[in-house]
Amino acid sequence: MVKITATYLGGLRCRLKHEPSGSVLETDAPKDNAGKGEAFSPTDLAASSLLSCILTTMAIYAKRHDTDLPGMSGEVLKEMSAEAPRRIAKLTVTVKMPKDLPVAERAVYERVGSSCPVHKSLGTGTLVETTYLYA
Numbered sequence: 001m002v003k004i005t006a007t008y009l010g011g012l013r014c015r016l017k018h019e020p021s022g023s024v025l026e027t028d029a030p031k032d033n034a035g036k037g038e039a040f041s042p043t044d045l046a047a048s049s050l051l052s053c054i055l056t057t058m059a060i061y062a063k064r065h066d067t068d069l070p071g072m073s074g075e076v077l078k079e080m081s082a083e084a085p086r087r088i089a090k091l092t093v094t095v096k097m098p099k100d101l102p103v104a105e106r107a108v109y110e111r112v113g114s115s116c117p118v119h120k121s122l123g124t125g126t127l128v129e130t131t132y133l134y135a
Helices: 042-064 103-114 117-121
Strands: 004-010 013-018 024-028 073-080 088-097 127-134
Touching: 024 042, 042 073, 042 088, 042 103, 042 117, 088 103, 103 127
Parallel strands: 088 127
Antiparallel strands: 004 013, 013 024, 073 088
């Protein structure tokens, strides 16, 4: 179990603390929802969590198979719903994989990435489209 604490700072900002490590980050409401957009919004963190979970899960798989994924990177585009209730409607993920990853192993890594815990935790109301590029 991991404990994360939050303190409301005012001005639609929160400070979050990851108790095991002491790491701290702040969130801000986005500009399109009464905030200043000066930090990650809570939904930005959700989108970021998906991307980092995909990369981390594939890296764990690679490590367990005595290999590495040098240069792996990615990006995520978050789209909010136009209708109420406000929610993440779509996440478009692009994962850039090493070009020398053997073709025979690519489908396995893509399955591993799509099976990450964050992806499995998202509800059916959030569409996730993931593209893997090998270049």
